Amino acid sequence: xxxxxxxxxxxxxxxxxxxxxxxxxxxxxxxxxxxxxxxxxxxxxxxxxxxxxxxxxxxxxxxxxxxxxxxxxxxxxxxxxxxxxxxxxxxxxxxxxxxxxxxxxxxxxxxxxxxxxxxxxxxxxxxxxxxxxxxxxxxxxxxxxxxxxxxxxxxxxxxxxxxxxxxxxxxxxxxxxxxxxxxxxxx
Amino acid sequence: xxxxxxxxxxxxxxxxxxxxxxxxxxxxxxxxxxxxxxxxxxxxxxxxxxxxxxxxxxxxxxxxxxxxxxxxxxxxxxxxxxxxxxxxxxxxxxxxxxxxxxxxxxxxxxxxxxxxxxxxxxxxxxxxxxxxxxxxxxxxxxxxxxxxxxxxxxxxxxxxxxxxxxxxxxxxxxxxxxxxxxxxxxxxxxxxxxxxxxxxxxxxxxxxxxxxxxxxxxxxxxxxxxxxxxxxxxxxxxxxxxxxxxxxxxxxxxxxxxxxxxxxxxxxxxxxxxxxxxxxxxxxxxxxxxxxxxxxxxxxxxxxxxxxxxxxxxxxxxxxxxxxxxxxxxxxxxxxxxxxxxxxxxxxxxxxxxxxxxxxxxxxxxxxxxxxxxxxxxxxxxxxxxxxxxxxxxxxxxxxxxxxxxxxxxxxxxxxxxxxxxxxxxxxxxxxxxxxxxxxxxxxxxxxxxxxxxxxxxxxxxxxxxxxxxxxxxxxxxxxxxxxxxxxxxxxxxxxxxxxxxxxxxxxxxxxxxxxxxxxxxxxxxxxxxxxxxxxxxxxxxxxxxxxxxxxxxxxxxxxxxxxxxxxxxxxxxxxxxxxxxxxxxxxxxxxxxxxxxxxxxxxxxxxxxxxxxxxxxxxx
Numbered sequence: 001x002x003x004x005x006x007x008x009x010x011x012x013x014x015x016x017x018x019x020x021x022x023x024x025x026x027x028x029x030x031x032x033x034x035x036x037x038x039x040x041x042x043x044x045x046x047x048x049x050x051x052x053x054x055x056x057x058x059x060x061x062x063x064x065x066x067x068x069x070x071x072x073x074x075x076x077x078x079x080x081x082x083x084x085x086x087x088x089x090x091x092x093x094x095x096x097x098x099x100x101x102x103x104x105x106x107x108x109x110x111x112x113x114x115x116x117x118x119x120x121x122x123x124x125x126x127x128x129x130x131x132x133x134x135x136x137x138x139x140x141x142x143x144x145x146x147x148x149x150x151x152x153x154x155x156x157x158x159x160x161x162x163x164x165x166x167x168x169x170x171x172x173x174x175x176x177x178x179x180x181x182x183x184x185x186x187x
Numbered sequence: 188x189x190x191x192x193x194x195x196x197x198x199x200x201x202x203x204x205x206x207x208x209x210x211x212x213x214x215x216x217x218x219x220x221x222x223x224x225x226x227x228x229x230x231x232x233x234x235x236x237x238x239x240x241x242x243x244x245x246x247x248x249x250x251x252x253x254x255x256x257x258x259x260x261x262x263x264x265x266x267x268x269x270x271x272x273x274x275x276x277x278x279x280x281x282x283x284x285x286x287x288x289x290x291x292x293x294x295x296x297x298x299x300x301x302x303x304x305x306x307x308x309x310x311x312x313x314x315x316x317x318x319x320x321x322x323x324x325x326x327x328x329x330x331x332x333x334x335x336x337x338x339x340x341x342x343x344x345x346x347x348x349x350x351x352x353x354x355x356x357x358x359x360x361x362x363x364x365x366x367x368x369x370x371x372x373x374x375x376x377x378x379x380x381x382x383x384x385x386x387x388x389x390x391x392x393x394x395x396x397x398x399x400x401x402x403x404x405x406x407x408x409x410x411x412x413x414x415x416x417x418x419x420x421x422x423x424x425x426x427x428x429x430x431x432x433x434x435x436x437x438x439x440x441x442x443x444x445x446x447x448x449x450x451x452x453x454x455x456x457x458x459x460x461x462x463x464x465x466x467x468x469x470x471x472x473x474x475x476x477x478x479x480x481x482x483x484x485x486x487x488x489x490x491x492x493x494x495x496x497x498x499x500x501x502x503x504x505x506x507x508x509x510x511x512x513x514x515x516x517x518x519x520x521x522x523x524x525x526x527x528x529x530x531x532x533x534x535x536x537x538x539x540x541x542x543x544x545x546x547x548x549x550x551x552x553x554x555x556x557x558x559x560x561x562x563x564x565x566x567x568x569x570x571x572x573x574x575x576x577x578x579x580x581x582x583x584x585x586x587x588x589x590x591x592x593x594x595x596x597x598x599x600x601x602x603x604x605x606x607x608x609x610x611x612x613x614x615x616x617x618x619x620x621x622x623x624x625x626x627x628x629x630x631x632x633x634x635x636x637x638x639x640x641x642x643x644x645x646x647x648x649x650x651x652x653x654x655x656x657x658x659x660x661x662x663x664x665x666x667x668x669x670x671x672x673x674x675x676x677x678x679x680x681x682x683x684x685x686x687x688x689x690x691x692x693x694x695x696x697x698x699x700x701x702x703x704x705x706x707x708x709x710x711x712x713x714x715x716x717x718x719x720x721x722x723x724x725x726x727x728x729x730x731x732x733x734x735x736x737x738x739x740x741x742x743x744x745x746x747x748x749x750x751x752x753x754x755x756x757x758x759x760x761x762x763x764x765x766x767x768x769x770x771x772x773x774x775x776x777x778x779x780x781x782x783x784x785x786x787x788x789x790x791x792x793x794x795x796x797x798x799x800x801x802x803x804x805x806x807x808x
Binding site: 014017018021022024025026031040041042043044045048049050051052115116120121123124125127128144145148149150151152156159160181 | 205
C-alpha cells in the first residue's frame with residue numbers, strides 16, 4: 001500500500017513538473033506569472049483538447065478571480081469603528097502559477113478534454129462533405145468554419161487554408177490533411 | 188412530423204462536426220505556438236550568452252582589469268603585457284589632421300573597368316538614390332568612394348551634439364527604424380514602403396546597423412550618404428554594435444576585410460572613429476526620447492549632453508560612473524519589476540523597471556521612450572504601461588520566419604503608428620507550420636552544437652546522477668544536468684521530445700544519446716581530443732582574441748602570439764595546457780608551414796557541416 005501511495009505521489013509529481021515546464025515557457029519575466037491570454041495555449045500544449053467555451057469556463061471559474069480582503073473602517077454615530085470585509089478582485093491579465101497548478105493538475109489527472117482520434121476527425125470532415133466527393137471546396141469549408149460552431153476568425157481561417165488547401169484547385173483534400181496533422185505530433 | 192425531428196438532427200450534425208474540427212485545429216495551433224515560443228527562447232538565450240562571453244573576453248584583455256578580474260596562475264611575461272597594452276593604447280599623439288592624412292582617398296585610383304556607382308562630393312540626393320539602386324543590384328562601391336564618403340561623414344559627425352533635438356512642426360511625420368543588423372533587404376523594403384529620406388520625410392535610425400547580417404557596410408554607406416545630403420532630417424543613434432570590439436566577434440570586421448582586401452584596415456579604422464562620434468540619442472518635440480538600449484536610475488540627459496562622447500568608451504568593461512551611464516544607454520533592457528539591477532544576461536548595462544521609467548520621464552518632462560536592442564516577434568512591443576516602446580526592424584532575425592520587422596511613423600500628435608513587414612517573399616508563402624518547423628530546426632541545430640561543445644561537462648554531470656555507472660539516468664535528472672551545465676534557462680522538459688529519442692522506461696542511455704546527436708566531428712588532424720574539445724567550446728572567444736592580437740589586420744599571427752593567446756585563454760579557463768602541447772598544436776596548425784598561423788584557416792577547422800550558426804554571419808541558408 002505504501003508503494004501505491006509512493007507511485008501515486010510520483011505520478012502527481014511528474015504531472016506537476018510537466019505543468020511547470022509548459023508554464024515556464026510563457027513566463028517571460030521569470031516571476032511565476034503568465035498573461036491570461038496564453039493560458040489556452042499552455043493547456044492545449046499539455047495535450048488537452050478543450051473547445052473555446054470549455055477554456056473560457058476554466059479560466060473564468062477557476063483562475064481569474066483572486067479574492068483579497070480589504071477592511072473598510074467607518075465610524076458610526078457613536079464613534080465606534082465598524083469594519084467590513086470587502087472582497088476585491090485583483091486586476092486580471094496575469095495568472096499566477098500557484099493558482100494554475102492545482103487547476104491544471106486536476107484537468108490532467110481527470111483526463112478532461114481528451115484528444116480526438118484521427119478516425120473521428122475524418123468522420124467530421126465527411127459529414128461536411130455532403131456529396132461524398134472526398135474533398136471540400138474552399139467556400140464550403142470556409143462557410144462551415146466561419147459560421148458554425150465556435151467560428152474561426154479570418155486569420156484562423158486563412159492559416160488553416162494555407163495548410164490544408166491545394167492552391168491550384170482551391171480544394172481541401174481532408175484525408176491527407178488529417179493524416180499530415182496527426183503525423184506532425186511530436187509526442 | 189418525423190422528418191422535422193430528423194431534419195433538426197441532420198442540422199445538428201454539421202455544427203457538431205464543425206465544432207470538432209475547430210477544436211482539433213486550435214489545439215494544433217497551440218502546440219505550434221508552444222514550439223515557436225521555445226525556439227525563440229533558444230535563440231535568445233544563445234544570443235545573450237554569446238554577448239556575455241564577448242564582454243568577458245574584453246574584460247580579460249583590458250590591462251587595468253587583468254589583475255583584478257583574472258586569476259592568473261602564471262605571470263604574463265613583459266612582452267605579452269606590452270603586446271596587449273599596445274593594442275589598446277589610444278594614440279593621442281595623432282591629431283585629427285594626421286588621421287585625415289592617413290585616411291586620404293586621393294591617391295586611390297578608380298580603374299576604367301569599374302562598373303559600380305561613382306560618387307561626387309558634395310553628395311546629392313540623386314547620388315544617394317543611385318547608391319541604393321546599386322546595392323540593390325549587388326554592386327560594390329569602390330574603396331576610394333568609400334573612404335571619401337566616410338571621411339565626409341566623420342567630419343559632419345564631429346559637429347553634431349550628443350543628443351539631437353528634432354520637431355514635427357510643419358506637420359512632418361517622422362519615421363523611426365530599429366535594429367537593422369546588416370539586413371539590407373529590410374532597409375530596402377522600408378524605403379520601398381515608406382520612401383527615401385528627404386526633408387519631407389525625416390528618419391531616425393536607432394542603432395545596431397551592423398553585425399550578423401552580410402550587408403552591414405552597404406547599410407552604413409546608404410545611411411551616411413543620406414545623412415550627408417539631409418543632415419537636419421536624418422538622425423543616427425549609436426547602438427551597442429557600433430563598437431569595433433563587438434564587431435570583431437559578430438561579423439562586421441570580417442565582412443569589411445573580405446569585401447575590401449586592400450583598404451579594409453583603413454576603412455575599419457575610420458569606422459572606429461565614426462562610431463565613437465555617433466550621437467547617442469534623439470529627442471522629438473521635447474517629449475519623446477529615442478535611443479538604442481535604454482535608461483537607468485542615473486540617466487541625466489543634461490549631463491549626458493555635455494560629455495565628450497568620442498573619448499568615452501561604451502564597451503562594458505570600463506566601470507567609471509560616467510561611462511556606466513553611457514553604457515546603459517546602449518545596453519540596457521526593460522524589466523517588469525521595479526528597480527534597477529545590473530544586466531547579468533548581457534553582461535552590460537542594466538535592467539530597469541517601470542518606476543525608473545516614470546521617474547526619468549517625469550524628471551525630463553517626457554512622455555515616451557522609444558528604444559530598440561531586443562528582437563520582438565511582431566517587430567515592436569510596448570511595456571511599462573505603454574511608456575516604453577521597443578522597435579526592431581530586422582525581420583527574420585533568428586531565422587527565416589522567426590519574426591517581422593517594423594518601423595514607426597509619428598506625427599505632431601506623437602502617437603506612434605506601426606508598419607510591419609517581413610523580407611523574403613518565401614516567408615510569406617510559408618504556412619505557420621512550415622515557418623515554425625524551419626526556425627525550430629535551425630534553433631535545434633544551434634542547440635545541438637552547444638551540446639557537443641560541452642560534452643565532457645555534460646557527461647560528468649550525468650554521471651553524478653548515476654553513481655552506480657549504469658549508463659542510464661532519469662529524464663528529470665537529464666533536465667537538471669542540462670541546465671546546470673549549459674545555464675541557458677531553457678525549458679528542457681518541453682524540449683526533451685526534440686532532443687531525446689527513445690528511452691527505456693523513462694531512463695536515458697546518455698552515452699548512446701550523444702552518439703546519436705549525429706554531429707559531424709570537426710575535421711582536423713589534431714590528436715589531442717580534450718584540447719580539441721576545449722578549443723571548440725571556446726572557438727568564438729579564440730577567434731575574437733586572435734583578431735584583437737592581429738593588430739595590423741593581416742589575418743596572420745606569429746607562433747609566439749598564438750602561444751600567448753592560448754596561455755591567456757587557458758588561465759581564464761583555469762585549465763592546464765602544457766607549453767609542449769601548445770607548440771605541437773601550433774606546428775600542426777601551420778598549414779602553410781611558413782611559421783605563421785592564418786586565422787581563417789585555423790577557424791576553418793571548426794566549421795561544422797550544416798553552416799556557421801555560431802558565427803552568426805547572416806542567413807544560414
